[in-house]
Amino acid sequence: MNAAGIVVEYNPFHNGHLYHINETKQLSNAEVIVAVMSGSFLQRGEPAVTDKWTRTKMALQHGVDIVVELPYAFSTQKAETFATGAIHILNYLKCQFFCFGSENGQIAPFLHAAERLKQQNNEFSRLVRSFMKEGVSYPSAQTKARDSIFQKNPLPLDLSKPNNILGLHYVQANNELGSPMTPLTILRKGAGFHDTEAKGSIASATAIRKQLIEKSGSIDHAVPPLSAAALKKQFLHSWELYWPLLRYRLLTIEPGQLASIYEIEEGIEPRLIKAALQSDSFAEFMQRVKTKRYTWTRLQRMMTHILTDTDKESMEQGANVSFIRLLGMTEAGRAYIRSVKKDIQVPLISRTASGSSLLSLDLKASRVFASAPRLPGEYAHSLLKQEYSTPPILL
Incomplete structure (x- = not known):
């Protein structure tokens, strides 16, 4: 079969x-x-x-x-x-x-783009790390890296589309x-x-x-x-249903434990706690914590891991x-x-x-x-x- x-x-x-x-x-x-x-x-x-x-x-x-x-x-x-x-x-x-x-709807551009990216993998990874150090989000760093490498001969695929x-x-x-x-x-x-x-x-x-x-x-x-x-x-x-539980977690978790949660990094913990104190809904909370560096999706994933108490070690094991x-x-x-x-x-x-x-x-x-x-x-x-x-x- x-x-x-x-x-x-x-x-x-x-x-x-x-x-x-x-x-x-x-x-x-x-x-x-x-x-x-x-x-x-x-x-x-x-x-x-x-x-x-x-x-x-x-x-x-x-x-x-x-x-x-x-x-x-x-x-x-x-x-x-x-x-x-x-x-x-x-x-x-x-x-x-x-x-x-x-x-796109055609498979050939995907195959071609994957092959060209594989050939430039080391340079692509280096540029992504470099752009992220400048404070841009991971997706934006990837876009800037691709644009830099393939500016003279662009990839045959619109990678602005999800x-x-x-x-x-x-x-x-x-x-x-x-x-x-x-x-x-x-x-x-x-x-x-x-x-x-x-x-x-x-x-x-x-x-x-x-x-x-x-x-x-x-x-x-x-x-x-x-x-x-x-x-x-x-x-x-929906997320609003879980807001009371997430807010409780943010306002009672020890800072060191919060730092161990998967995807939490670079000292964002105080910003999350402060926003939790000031917000009456999940939507309001997200507007307060969103920055140029962290996309809405990345922040939601962080909140999911906080809600489920999923630490870095557990995700590495999985x-x-x-x-x-x-x-x-x-x-x-x-x-x-x-x-x-x-x-x-x-x-x-x-x-x-x-x-x-x-x-x-x-x-x-x-x-x-x-x-x-x-x-x-x-x-x-x-x-x-x-x-x-x-x-x-x-x-």
Whole structure:
């Protein structure tokens, strides 16, 4: 059986995701679609709008055959690390292809750009470090380094676009493994990544989440009917829900312990504490702490690690994919897993009773996800129970 892999968050599942699945099937002719999906907290440093089991079921209902979890140690990281973890998992699961959406829509520019960047890797890394010392953010330092190296012969890819950037990192991660999978890309359709208005049949996840949380209108035009029905029954999560818990952490944690939290560096601790004292909401807090050096996304990831009490040592220990956690399968997915299981080089976990230190980060993140002060008690209890008792969903 041929399998094609995709990397997803489904925050929430919408028509653009359905298009991605269908196009992946058509491009690859794969019999099975494998989705590596982030768990409770996501790459942009925010809680998922709903739990991973709900999102897994949405995926299985719309053409995905296997859903596995991208561990916290990768799902809450910068694009390079996020992509590396996901590609390693798809490789372990013996996928022949992987497919991502991009603003470019053609794979050749990604392959060409990855090769040229590899040739200039040492100089690129040196320039990034140099620009960061000047006080610019990591993404800006990367842009300035690329512009400096390739100013006379630019890369054939617009790397100001978020999906192009992530796609390039997928290709680079695959190349580092010896290119075991064939990369594919589809043109991203409809709304832009950061669009905040849910217009048309394909809207951005950002716009859909905003409309859901603010209850500012129907999302039915942008979300498949089964997903829309499920979302209407869900308690929706956002950073504001966790603000009291984050503020408590910031105002009670010892400075030395705060400095040990992953991504906290360069003396930002006093700024965070001062802003926590002065702010009545998460949005107000973020406006107070944002600087030229720290992007909104990087700050949100810092806050996620503070919220989950994730220190530098724990993330370093989780730097390699040491297991794969299975969240759900269709009948075709079960048949595929049976056919490749003996060749998977890391444990395939379907229950939380076993695992490594990497799994402990995911369990802790799920407990925090279920512990927001404003969650209804019965719902919070069900979330905690799900994490330990729910077997992979079978559809």
